[in-house]
Amino acid sequence: MGITDMQEAFYYRECAAAHENSPLGLHYAMFLPTINKQATPEQKKKWLPLAENYKMIGTYAQTELGHGTFIRGLETTATYDPKTKEFILDSPTLTSKKYWPGCLGKTSNHCVVMAQLYTQGKSHGPHMFMVQIRSMEDHSVLPGIEVGVIGNKFGYGTNDNGFLSFDKLRIPRENMLMRYSQVGRIPRENMLMRYSQVSRIPRENMLMRYSQVHEDGTYVKPQNAKLAYGSMVLIRSSIVSDAARGLAQACVISIRYSAVRRQTEAYPGGEEPQILDYQTQQYRLFPLLASAYSLQLAGKYVFNTYLEVNDQIEKGNLESMPELHALSAGLKAFSTYEASAGIEVCRICCGGHGYSQASGLPKIYVDVVPGCTYEGENTVMMLQTARYLMKCYSRAKQGQKLPGFVQYIGQNLNKKSCMSEEVALGCLVMAYEHRAARLVEAAAMRMQSLIQGGKKQHEAWNGSSVQLFWAAKAHCHLFCVKNFVDAIQAKSLSSKTVTVMKSVCQLYGVHGILENLGEFMQDGFFSGEQVGYLQRKMLALFENIRPNAVALVDAFDYPDMVLGSCLGRYDGQVYQALYDYAKSAPMNQTEIHSTYYKHLKPLINPETTSDAMQFAKL
Numbered sequence: 001m002g003i004t005d006m007q008e009a010f011y012y013r014e015c016a017a018a019h020e021n022s023p024l025g026l027h028y029a030m031f032l033p034t035i036n037k038q039a040t041p042e043q044k045k046k047w048l049p050l051a052e053n054y055k056m057i058g059t060y061a062q063t064e065l066g067h068g069t070f071i072r073g074l075e076t077t078a079t080y081d082p083k084t085k086e087f088i089l090d091s092p093t094l095t096s097k098k099y100w101p102g103c104l105g106k107t108s109n110h111c112v113v114m115a116q117l118y119t120q121g122k123s124h125g126p127h128m129f130m131v132q133i134r135s136m137e138d139h140s141v142l143p144g145i146e147v148g149v150i151g152n153k154f155g156y157g158t159n160d161n162g163f164l165s166f167d168k169l170r171i172p173r174e175n176m177l178m179r180y181s182q183v184g185r186i187p188r189e190n191m192l193m194r195y196s197q198v199s200r201i202p203r204e205n206m207l208m209r210y211s212q213v214h215e216d217g218t219y220v221k222p223q224n225a226k227l228a229y230g231s232m233v234l235i236r237s238s239i240v241s242d243a244a245r246g247l248a249q250a251c252v253i254s255i256r257y258s259a260v261r262r263q264t265e266a267y268p269g270g271e272e273p274q275i276l277d278y279q280t281q282q283y284r285l286f287p288l289l290a291s292a293y294s295l296q297l298a299g300k301y302v303f304n305t306y307l308e309v310n311d312q313i314e315k316g317n318l319e320s321m322p323e324l325h326a327l328s329a330g331l332k333a334f335s336t337y338e339a340s341a342g343i344e345v346c347r348i349c350c351g352g353h354g355y356s357q358a359s360g361l362p363k364i365y366v367d368v369v370p371g372c373t374y375e376g377e378n379t380v381m382m383l384q385t386a387r388y389l390m391k392c393y394s395r396a397k398q399g400q401k402l403p404g405f406v407q408y409i410g411q412n413l414n415k416k417s418c419m420s421e422e423v424a425l426g427c428l429v430m431a432y433e434h435r436a437a438r439l440v441e442a443a444a445m446r447m448q449s450l451i452q453g454g455k456k457q458h459e460a461w462n463g464s465s466v467q468l469f470w471a472a473k474a475h476c477h478l479f480c481v482k483n484f485v486d487a488i489q490a491k492s493l494s495s496k497t498v499t500v501m502k503s504v505c506q507l508y509g510v511h512g513i514l515e516n517l518g519e520f521m522q523d524g525f526f527s528g529e530q531v532g533y534l535q536r537k538m539l540a541l542f543e544n545i546r547p548n549a550v551a552l553v554d555a556f557d558y559p560d561m562v563l564g565s566c567l568g569r570y571d572g573q574v575y576q577a578l579y580d581y582a583k584s585a586p587m588n589q590t591e592i593h594s595t596y597y598k599h600l601k602p603l604i605n606p607e608t609t610s611d612a613m614q615f616a617k618l
């Protein structure tokens with residue numbers, strides 16, 4: 001393909017496969033990036049060319065039958081044998097079998113495996129290992145390995161998610177991905193050294209970038225154990241844009257269809273209006289259109305942040321790792337929740353035809369909704385963000401300056417909204433900052449009161465986790481609103497396009513408040529009158545957006561081939577397309593289906609069944 005940009009390459013494959021999850025999806029999405037980010041230069045030199053040219057096809061095998069979320073609880077072991085300088089991979093229990101990794105069952109011949117590292121009788125936590133699982137000659141499964149598919153799933157039918165287990169499989173020491181931690185000496189030139197270390201210690205015991213090595217299996221931990229989690233942060237940062245893509249495509253289909261579909265005479269004898277003219281249809285679809293634009297902007301921001309922070313990490317500066325983890329984890333959860341729920345609303349807005357595969361909507365849904373689970377289950381991810389917000393809150397209370405986007409935390413909450421009839425963008429941002437700051441403080445207060453009441457830290461955490469979840473969700477929502485407003489305000493408002501986009505941005509903010517009103521009104525921040533301003537503004541924005549609604553979805557520029565939808569066709573020839581789709585159905589290739597003779601005829605004409613049964617046996 002020759003496309004080097006990861007997101008471009010992903011989109012190109014998405015176009016080619018039109019929502020069918022590529023059987024090599026994990027090879028591209030996680031196997032290659034993990035080698036890139038977690039392997040030493042020598043390992044990269046050896047594996048990357050093979051993997052990039054499909055001489056190694058791999059996946060990312062971390063989740064097990066018994067553990068997906070709790071990585072430190074994974075049971076697969078990798079025990080270092082200093083005599084043979086090998087790792088022994090083993091699946092000691094039923095629940096330790098790897099289960100779920102994409103492209104694992106029948107496609108991959110290698111995988112990077114997350115296993116608990118043991119050396120010199122001690123556990124050092126989860127680490128990544130390169131493991132060949134099938135022969136490069138005939139693709140047969142190698143000795144000491146059991147691998148297969150996990151069977152039918154909710155969707156992702158083109159991806160052979162699989163199971164995998166090891167029976168004391170030996171792999172060379174060099175197969176541990178040693179970028180951030182090592183066991184067993186590797187040549188000095190592979191040590192990614194921080195120059196500050198070269199001058200201070202003799203060259204022969206040069207420290208690895210994050211660790212020291214000894215051939216007897218002595219392990220020295222990396223600068224931060226979570227560096228091994230880097231591939232997940234990368235994918236979480238990509239999933240935001242993928243969720244936005246799914247929601248945008250569903251909006252294209254449902255809004256174009258709503259402009260074609262006419263239903264119910266508006267008044268006795270009158271013509272049937274486009275269903276897009278029904279206010280209730282606008283109420284359900286236009287905020288989703290706004291959300292699709294907002295999530296696309298958020299996806300760009302978080303991926304660019306990932307690239308910037310990852311650059312710093314590669315230079316040994318881990319300072320921004322916690323903020324990136326909190327942002328990527330929270331936005332991955334927020335975007336996949338919003339997109340999954342939104343795609344389902346788009347389907348419902350298309351009536352019966354929305355339920356047909358011909359609409360393209362079911363495929364988009366089953367393609368996006370697993371994003372609520374994989375790469376970190378959404379609730380758990382939101383709680384990771386909440387963990388970071390709690391730390392920010394206590395730092396704010398100690399008078400410390402907070403970094404970038406979280407400066408709203410700890411603000412004075414004794415203020416009222418500036419909202420007027422005009423519904424200024426600035427007042428919208430202030431409302432979301434107030435709500436998030438208040439929910440962060442409420443969660444912190446709840447935890448403090450539980451601890452003061454004698455609860456242990458983990459009990460207080462669990463006893464506050466609903467409020468922690470609310471705080472994290474409000475934090476992500478604020479991020480999306482503020483990021484959208486910043487994008488609008490960064491542009492001159494002269495051009496018509498930006499003026500239209502300002503309405504879309506306003507709708508995103510207004511609708512989000514009205515759909516979460518309790519959280520904005522609980523402390524009297526908004527008056528009843530101000531809520532009235534917002535309700536009237538929302539209805540006015542529907543009218544304002546209606547003339548440009550189709551242009552706003554056309555602007556996403558998804559070709560018909562990618563949408564794969566009879567309802568969302570650019571030319572609007574919906575009914576002919578639906579009829580052609582029906583005619584092409586395999587069951588319509590014969591006038592009488594063979595099952596008639598076997599099952600129906602005996603019911604309808606039992607007397608003539610015998611010769612029919614002969615016929616059916618033909």
Ligand SMILES: CCCCCCCCCC(=O)SCCNC(=O)CCNC(=O)[C@H](O)C(C)(C)COP(=O)(O)OP(=O)(O)OC[C@H]1O[C@@H](n2cnc3c(N)ncnc32)[C@H](O)[C@@H]1OP(=O)(O)O
Pocket residue numbers: 025026029030060062063068069070071072102226229230232233235238239242321322325373374375376377380384387388
């Ligand atoms: C574009 C579409 C492509 C679709 C393809 C994708 C297919 C799907 C592929 C997969 O699903 S691969 C498997 C994905 N599995 C996961 O994502 C598992 C999720 N679980 C975790 O990430 C960790 O288990 C979890 C963060 C929930 C808890 O980890 P720990 O128990 O080690 O951490 P803990 O919660 O005790 O926090 C310890 C510290 O580590 C920090 N931390 C945790 N994860 C981090 C991280 N990733 N980066 C940086 N810091 C991290 C955390 O903030 C905290 O910092 P503080 O102590 O300062 O508060």
Ligand SMILES: Cc1cc2nc3c(=O)[nH]c(=O)nc-3n(C[C@H](O)[C@H](O)[C@H](O)COP(=O)(O)OP(=O)(O)OC[C@H]3O[C@@H](n4cnc5c(N)ncnc54)[C@H](O)[C@@H]3O)c2cc1C
Pocket residue numbers: 026059060061062063066067068069070099100101102156161370373374375376377378379380383
């Ligand atoms: C389509 C698909 C593709 C996948 N591909 C891969 C892959 O390629 N490689 C791979 O390794 N894995 C893959 N996975 C597995 C995926 O990463 C895990 O399913 C995911 O990490 C969730 O873990 P789990 O299934 O153990 O759920 P669990 O963690 O068991 O979650 C179940 C419930 O428990 C709750 N819960 C769990 N822990 C906590 C907590 N600490 N606090 C509060 N609530 C909690 C969750 O919120 C959730 O509601 C895939 C999964 C799917 C669906």
